[in-house]
Amino acid sequence: MINRPGTPVELRDVVKEYSGNRALDGVQLTVKAGEFVALLGPSGCGKTTALRSLAGLEQITSGSILIDGEDVVGTPANRRDIGMVFQSYSLFPHLSVLENVEFGLRMRKVQAAQRRARAEESLALVELDHLGSRYAHQLSGGQQQRVALARALVTRPRVLLLDEPLSALDAKVRLQLREEIKRIQTDLGITTLFVTHDQEEALAVADRVAVMRSGRIEQIGTPEELYLSPSSPFVADFVGLSNRMPGEASEGFVTVHGQALPLLNRDQPQGSVLAYVRPEDITISDAGIAATVVSSSFLGSLRRTVVQLRDGTLVSVQHDVNQRPLAGSPVYLSFDGRPVTVGPRG
């Protein structure tokens, strides 16, 4: 299945108000042609509203939405030429799998023979071409979402929108389907927006991730940028794990338990702050900050140990599996010295 070259998408100052509440508060987002962007954030941050506004399922209060440079705010959902996969199972229960996939083509008045051929091709893409005659209730959750993906892609839409398509599935299927979505997206080169509250999922599949908070995009960047240089404490906290440790910031450094760490952003607050330190940036060593081991868990390729400092702060440390600290034993911590983000205390 060959797709047309991807289409750029842009959200400009998009505001959406629900009875006085701002679900979207001036969202700015540019998605390049063929790019895979994830909208990540806690529930209620506006990520789904942003996606639904782009799909035309919500009317925005102000701002503009451009698909391929054309403002689509006044265009109804059925004329926006987008494909969408929903969080809840959305296959039409009265139609077979093949008829479900054909639906969009039927709406576009594609001839029966061509319709069938394209639907079968699309089902083959998600490796379900052998289940065309089944009905939705005869499929597993993962299969239903794959059919939904085939159905959304069969019309070769300009943009693919995925609204938490994996959240109803169990862990193993979720991981498989996530890889499959990534593979198909790369093969087809279709511009894709993926809404999720799972940061691991977002980092794994997306070219760029937009972290949302209270109806705004807090930071947008590649997974590496977000992880290594979060622009705010919120992003540092939401993307990956961070230890919040009290410190004193001044002149580009923050002093935590007597050790000075460089600041990621020199404009960040000075004085008494909380430093956000990644578990892998801390080492268990022979000297440094005294602590007591609380617990240690084996995570396959690494081990994560929680220790308690003298002042009662709990700190999570990530280290090699061969190091096996025993609960209750005294240890010392040292920082690797990577730049950190700081935020106001309290």
Place this chain on the structure above:
Amino acid sequence: MSRRLHRVGAAPSRTTRIMIFVVIGAIFAVPIIAMVEFTLRAGLDGGYSLGHWAAILDPENERKYRALFVGVANSLVLAVVTVSIVVFLLVPTMILVALRFPRLQRVLEFVCIIPITVPAIVLVVGLAPVYAVVVQVFGSSTWTLAFAYGVTVLPYAYRAVQSSLGAVDVVTLSEAARSLGAGWGTVLVRVIVPNVRRGILAASFISVAVVLGEFTIASLLNRQNLQTALVQVSKSDPYVAVIFALLALVFAFALLFIIGRAGVARSIRRAP
């Protein structure tokens, strides 16, 4: 899915089930058998014949039974108009509320259930002045009774449609269809109606059954339908009145049977 899977631990044993079936069956069957027996009686001397049944079709009796045939025709017209009200007014309203105004669902339910709490006689008292206006606008034809019947069947029709509508996620299905290029009309006809088809069918047949059995409103508003005609004819020829009552019963039974089969047929077609 095998039938066995549906049985839970507390399911009655085979004997209990047969006993329940026999007792309930007898309660229904005895009056019906009595009615059949009555229509077959040949006069007061004993003996049976098909004479009363044959008499209905005898052209000589046409004048005598005209009221009944008019009543049947009127009731069938009323049934059609009432079903139209259900299908073209109630069903779209319910779908619209489910899709666009979910907060009104409770209000709609309340409004639709009210008629079951109002006795027909009370309803007529309220309807009398309303019908004074209806007569001015639509004339005094019997079919106008369907407006009142549209109200009396609301509770049954609402429940039947709602049970189907509540079983599917109409909002997501319609959004999925819209994102695939379907306009609102297509969403309604191709996506929602096929999924609530059984509910609409059930609502229609129950409405027909209610309309065929309605007496109070028609009688008090001086309209002739099947039931008023039955009462009228039974005064001069009780045999024919019972025959028609039996036929109406069989018709209603057939309708309800079809509702049941429609559901079963669908699940068989769906089986792997």
